[in-house]
Amino acid sequence: MTAPELKINDLHVSVEGKSIVKGFDLDMKGGEIHALMGPNGTGKSTVASALMGHPKYEVTSGQALLNEQNLLDMAVDERARAGMFLAMQYPSEVSGVSNADFLRTAINGRRGEGNEIPLMKFIKTLDKRMNMLEMDESFAERYVNEGFSGGEKKRNEILQLMMLEPQFAILDEIDSGLDIDALKWVAKGVNSMRSENFGCLIITHYQRLLNYIKPDKVHIMMQGRIVKTGGPELALQLEKEGYDGMKAELGIKDDETVEA
Amino acid sequence: MSMQLKNLPFDAEAITNFTKNRNEPKWFSEIRLKGLALAEELPLPTPEKTRIADWNFTKFNVQTESDAVDQLSDLPEEISTLMGKGDQVGNVLIHVNNSAVFDHLSQNLKDQGVIYTDLATAVREHSDLLANYYFKTTSIDKHQLTALNAALVNGGTFLYVPKNVVVSEPIQAVYYQDAPEAGLIAHTLVVAEESSSVTFVESYLSDAAAGTSVANIVNEVVVGANAQVKYGAVDEFSDQFVTYVSRQANVAKDGRIQWALGQMNDGNTLSENATNLEGDGAEADIKAVSIGSGSQKQNFDNYVRHVGKATKSQLLVRAAQKDASNSIFNARTKIEHGASGADGEQTQRVLMLSDQARGDANPILLIDEYDVVAGHAASVGRVDPDQLYYLMSRGIKQETAEKLIVEGFLAPVVDLLPIEGVQKQLTKLIERKVG
Ligand SMILES: Nc1ncnc2c1ncn2[C@@H]1O[C@H](COP(=O)(O)OP(=O)(O)OP(=O)(O)O)[C@@H](O)[C@H]1O
Ligand SMILES: [Mg+2]
Numbered sequence: 001m002t003a004p005e006l007k008i009n010d011l012h013v014s015v016e017g018k019s020i021v022k023g024f025d026l027d028m029k030g031g032e033i034h035a036l037m038g039p040n041g042t043g044k045s046t047v048a049s050a051l052m053g054h055p056k057y058e059v060t061s062g063q064a065l066l067n068e069q070n071l072l073d074m075a076v077d078e079r080a081r082a083g084m085f086l087a088m089q090y091p092s093e094v095s096g097v098s099n100a101d102f103l104r105t106a107i108n109g110r111r112g113e114g115n116e117i118p119l120m121k122f123i124k125t126l127d128k129r130m131n132m133l134e135m136d137e138s139f140a141e142r143y144v145n146e147g148f149s150g151g152e153k154k155r156n157e158i159l160q161l162m163m164l165e166p167q168f169a170i171l172d173e174i175d176s177g178l179d180i181d182a183l184k185w186v187a188k189g190v191n192s193m194r195s196e197n198f199g200c201l202i203i204t205h206y207q208r209l210l211n212y213i214k215p216d217k218v219h220i221m222m223q224g225r226i227v228k229t230g231g232p233e234l235a236l237q238l239e240k241e242g243y244d245g246m247k248a249e250l251g252i253k254d255d256e257t258v259e260a
Numbered sequence: 261m262s263m264q265l266k267n268l269p270f271d272a273e274a275i276t277n278f279t280k281n282r283n284e285p286k287w288f289s290e291i292r293l294k295g296l297a298l299a300e301e302l303p304l305p306t307p308e309k310t311r312i313a314d315w316n317f318t319k320f321n322v323q324t325e326s327d328a329v330d331q332l333s334d335l336p337e338e339i340s341t342l343m344g345k346g347d348q349v350g351n352v353l354i355h356v357n358n359s360a361v362f363d364h365l366s367q368n369l370k371d372q373g374v375i376y377t378d379l380a381t382a383v384r385e386h387s388d389l390l391a392n393y394y395f396k397t398t399s400i401d402k403h404q405l406t407a408l409n410a411a412l413v414n415g416g417t418f419l420y421v422p423k424n425v426v427v428s429e430p431i432q433a434v435y436y437q438d439a440p441e442a443g444l445i446a447h448t449l450v451v452a453e454e455s456s457s458v459t460f461v462e463s464y465l466s467d468a469a470a471g472t473s474v475a476n477i478v479n480e481v482v483v484g485a486n487a488q489v490k491y492g493a494v495d496e497f498s499d500q501f502v503t504y505v506s507r508q509a510n511v512a513k514d515g516r517i518q519w520a521l522g523q524m525n526d527g528n529t530l531s532e533n534a535t536n537l538e539g540d541g542a543e544a545d546i547k548a549v550s551i552g553s554g555s556q557k558q559n560f561d562n563y564v565r566h567v568g569k570a571t572k573s574q575l576l577v578r579a580a581q582k583d584a585s586n587s588i589f590n591a592r593t594k595i596e597h598g599a600s601g602a603d604g605e606q607t608q609r610v611l612m613l614s615d616q617a618r619g620d621a622n623p624i625l626l627i628d629e630y631d632v633v634a635g636h637a638a639s640v641g642r643v644d645p646d647q648l649y650y651l652m653s654r655g656i657k658q659e660t661a662e663k664l665i666v667e668g669f670l671a672p673v674v675d676l677l678p679i680e681g682v683q684k685q686l687t688k689l690i691e692r693k694v695g
Contacts (some may be wrong), residue, residue, distance in 0.1 A: 039613025052653050055645060079654035092650035105664065106654035160654060245622070 002068055003030035003196050004167035013050040020046045022224035031196045034244035035210055036203045038221035039243050044203045045089050048170045052086040053079050081110050083167030087157035087174050094144040102144050105162050129162045134185050150177035158189045170201045175209040187212030208236040280694040285387045289391025295410025298401050305403040309588045312560035315502045316526050320474040322412050324357040331570040342463055352432045357439040358415040372425045375430040379447055393449050397480040409478045417445040423453040430459040430678045446481040459678050462491040472500045480508035481616050483517050490678045492520040494686050499526035506532040513539030520676035522686040523550040534563040537571035544573040548669030549673040551693040552585025561591045562687035564629045570601035577608040578667050581617035589621045597628040610640040613667055668695045
């Protein structure tokens with residue numbers, strides 16, 4: 001298998017008629033980890049939602065190719081089955097559906113009819129992954145995200161990531177709301193996925209997570225597009241100078257900022 | 261208002277013969293005749309927003325019989341799958357076309373004075389006891405359908421749990437209709453005396469072979485002081501059955517009832533569920549789920565009346581409406597004067613799965629006391645697009661995702677049913693009706 005590839009060219013996205021993302025470019029390959037940082041309201045989650053296919057987010061122009069297939073032509077579930085995954089900033093709760101049933105349905109959805117995962121194998125894998133994330137086994141039978149604390153929801157997103165083994169994952173603020181131990185478990189989970197066949201885009205506000213999951217590239221997004229790309233040192237610089245420093249350096253004026 | 265009972269399968273003479281053949285005591289025959297007279301006089305009920313004038317409540321065969329069977333394996337598969345697994349026969353009573361064909365109650369429970377038998381037997385063998393409870397939580401003259409039930413009753417169950425007896429295993433009743441036009445006119449009594457506790461689960465099924473018919477069901481539950489009753493039900497009559505089902509409970513001081521109702525008929529249905537919290541500290545937990553499909557019309561009235569002080573009720577109704585189905589949901593919480601410290605909460609949620617379907621949820625609070633807590637929530641909506649997106653983003657197809665959401669939405673009642681076979685029945689039914 002050749003390493004997977006995600007190519008995003010000049011993506012423009014509107015939400016409810018308002019233009020939010022204005023010319024977003026990104027190239028990623030399997031084996032790479034990228035970080036995406038930027039001020040609140042700058043369009044990071046919008047990029048993620050548009051790539052996953054949330055019906056509210058309208059791609060007005062541009063391209064997104066996964067292994068040279070047009071992602072934007074696919075329905076949400078097709079994108080997932082093609083290899084995309086999004087750990088959401090605000091995951092939904094689904095009452096009455098157990099986490100285990102949900103995961104098994106999702107896995108079998110990918111594998112297709114006649115090729116379902118054997119139940120014992122599923123349970124074993126689930127146990128192992130939950131262990132790694134230090135999740136109590138009761139979470140398998142609990143309803144999807146219902147009554148989960150903020151941090152538990154985030155860990156549940158990573159559990160799904162590890163169970164579904166996509167080619168590309170976008171982790172949208174997976175570190176927000178995590179305590180310091182949970183942050184390490186989540187990082188351990190993501191690092192365990194690292195391989196030539198897996199690429200990951202980490203959206204975060206804090207450099208701290210990047211100490212645990214070392215990115216190959218760091219992108220800074222402002223006003224709907226990537227304005228600067230660098231190595232891990234860029235995140236450190238940002239931590240020191242803040243976005244004002246960065247704006248000054250890049251000559252970006254505040255009044256253009258997308259209204260939050 | 262007078263009415264024409266042109267289709268009524270019985271007249272006074274026929275009823276006199278019917279009751280004689282069944283060796284029924286005088287008080288019971290009198291109730292039948294009184295029921296018949298009232299049925300000719302009384303109007304049909306007038307459920308809000310559902311027109312039932314042209315529903316068939318009277319054309320059916322009242323006299324069908326089936327032979328007893330020696331073992332469960334002789335029964336149709338639809339029935340045997342409802343039984344708990346394993347060699348151990350549970351405490352069950354199985355009715356086929358209005359005859360009790362199989363029954364089992366553990367010796368241990370018999371020794372403790374528990375009575376579990378079909379109504380026809382109870383009328384003969386426990387006449388005095390039965391007379392204390394028959395038509396006491398609801399009245400014969402409520403409307404034409406209760407009167408018809410009194411006149412024509414041909415099935416039902418009597419469960420009696422004496423004072424202080426705690427029944428730990430569930431008690432199960434199954435009704436199955438498959439003879440042509442076999443109508444089920446059933447009356448069930450569940451009596452839990454002071455400080456006793458019991459779990460009762462009933463399933464109603466019919467085969468398409470029964471064709472056009474009627475189910476008229478009146479079930480009464482008497483919860484004694486400090487007693488606890490868990491009452492589960494799955495209704496699964498086929499689409500040509502018109503169903504009237506009334507489930508009524510009276511709860512004495514510090515008693516508690518939990519209703520878990522899976523109302524999954526395919527035909528037109530009129531359902532009345534009422535709980536009277538008579539004694540101080542009495543409690544009720546009511547959970548009911550339903551799915552409307554095809555062109556069926558349904559009306560569900562869930563009523564809780566708080567009479568005693570510090571009485572508590574929680575009512576949860578969840579329903580999904582498919583195709584061109586039409587359902588009305590009324591939840592009524594009444595707090596009487598003097599019921600200080602009462603707490604009544606109700607929630608009704610209806611999920612619309614089609615543009616042609618109709619669903620109305622009407623919350624009604626009637627409060628005649630100051631020092632109480634009461635609340636209601638009612639909503640009619642569609643599948644949450646964010647939930648759908650979330651499931652689909654994991655690779656689950658839209659259709660499957662919708663099914664998961666709807667099944668999950670209806671899960672609260674499934675989870676409460678204490679018999680695995682019945683749980684599976686409801687789960688499978690939900691899957692079939694949603695699918
Ligand atoms: N569903 C929506 N409806 C209306 N406005 C939206 C919606 N989604 C995003 N927006 C708007 O688009 C802009 C970008 O939002 P987005 O969530 O992409 O920002 P972000 O970069 O992820 O910010 P944060 O760091 O705070 O998560 C914001 O102004 C936001 O209010
Ligand atoms: Mg965001």
